[in-house]
Amino acid sequence: MTRADIIVVAFTLALLPFLYGTFWNRQGPADTALIIDESGREFSVPLDSGQQLRIDGPLGVSVLEIADGRIRFLDSPCRGKQCIHSGWLDESGEFAACLPNRVSVAVSGGEPLYDSINF
Secondary structure (H helix, E strand, O other): OOHHHHHHHHHHHHHHHHHHHHHOOOOOOEEEEEEEOOOOOEEEEOOOOEEEEEOOOOOOOOEEEOOOOEEEEOOOOOOOHHHHHHOOOOOOOOOOEEEEOOEEEEEOOOOOOOOOOOO
């Protein structure tokens, strides 16, 4: 590696935190949750009240908990429990789903920054 290569690498590494903070910022707090059940029925729930929701799916009942302006899967009959491990959703644009039980939750609020994000 030449001196010029080292300078370019050092400059790039120094610039990465700035770029991350500028272009990958969060949307802010969410105020509603959009829940879709196994039949494709959608309903919105405000996140300002503490409650538990029981959503029926083909495997059984998924339990969602709303508290302090956030929502999470509290219990679900699926095997892997990935929906439960996704934790609390409180930022606009976050999403969690129990695919085996066909229940999904997306939180929203404010103006979305991205149309979609691919992984």
